[in-house]
Amino acid sequence: MKRYVYRLGEEELWELLAHEGVPLQVIGKGSCGVEFATYEPLKGLRPLRIEEVREDWEEWRSAFGPVEAGDIVILPPWKKVVFIKPGMAFGTGLHPTTRLCLSALQEFLKEGDSVLDVGTGSGILAIASKVLGAGRVVGIDISEEAVRECRENARLNGVDVECVLGRPEDVEGTFDLVVANLEIGVFRKDLYAILPLSKGKFIFSGLYGKGDLEEFTRLLLRRGLKPSRIFEDEGWFCVGVGDAGDKEGG
Ligand SMILES: C[S@@+](CC[C@H](N)C(=O)[O-])C[C@H]1O[C@@H](n2cnc3c(N)ncnc32)[C@H](O)[C@@H]1O
Structure with a gap:
C-alpha cells in the first residue's frame, strides 16, 4: 500500500480538510508548514514523496483477528478459511x-x-x-x-x-x-x-x-x-x- 506525503501551510491544510474531509495522518509541524500523509493521492497537489507502507498496513490488518462467541467465529473478509474435521490423519494446523x-x-x-x-x-x-x-x-x-x-x-x-x-x-x-x-x-x-x-x-x-x-x-x-x-x-x-x-x- 502507498501513502502520499504532502506539506501545506496550516491554514491551507484546514481549508483542504473543510472542503474535502480526507482522512489524513499528521507527520509533523514546522516553520515550513504541516507535513501529512494520505492513503489516496490528493487532486491538484503534488506529493513530496510516495512511500510504501506495507508493514503498517499488515499491522493494521492483523489487529482484526478472529472473534469467537460460542460457536460463532467472526472474521474480516480478507481472511481465507479452511475447515478441517478432527480425525486420525495428520494435519489440523496445530503442528x-x-x-x-x-x-x-x-x-x-x-x-x-x-x-x-x-x-x-x-x-x-x-x-x-x-x-x-x-x-x-x-x-x-x-x-x-x-x-x-x-x-x-x-x-x-x-x-x-x-x-x-x-x-x-x-x-x-x-x-x-x-x-x-x-x-x-x-x-x-x-x-x-x-x-x-x-x-x-x-x-x-x-x-x-x-x-x-x-x-x-x-x-x-x-x-x-x-x-x-x-x-x-x-x-x-x-x-x-x-x-x-x-x-x-x-
Ligand atoms: C507429516 S504428515 C503431513 C500431513 C499434511 N500434509 C500436513 O502438512 O499437515 C505426512 C503424511 O505423509 C504420508 N506419507 C509418508 N510417506 C509417504 C510417501 N512416501 N508418499 C506419500 N505419502 C507419504 C503420511 O501417511 C502422512 O499422512
Missing part, C-alpha cells in the same frame, strides 16, 4: 511443520498454479492451495485413512481436490508447485522421485533441527537445486525452492 507450509504456500503459490501435495494427510495443504486460488490440486498419501479424510475435508470446504492413494513414483505429469510435509527419513528414500514432479517450485517441510536441514540441503545440491527460502518455527525448518514471485505485482 509447526503444517503452519510453515501454509505460510510458504502464501509466498510461492500463484493464482492458477497446479499443485501436488505429497503426504496430504487431512488434505489441509491441498485445500489451502485451492482456497488460495490454485488450479488443479492433487493430494497423495500412502494411508487409506488419510485419503478418505482428505476427500471428506475437501467436500466440507466445497473445493475440488483429487485425493489419491499413492507414492510419488505413481504420479504422472508435472505440477507448477509441489508441497511435501514429510520427514528426513522419507526424503532420503523419496526426494529424487519427487523432484521430477515439479516444473520448478517446491515447498519441503518436516525437517527438525540444523542436522536435518543440512542433510536435506545436501540432497538437493546433489541434483543441482538450492533453497531459495528457509522458514523456521520452534526448531522445525521448511525449505522453499524456486521463485516465490512477487505477490504484490500479481
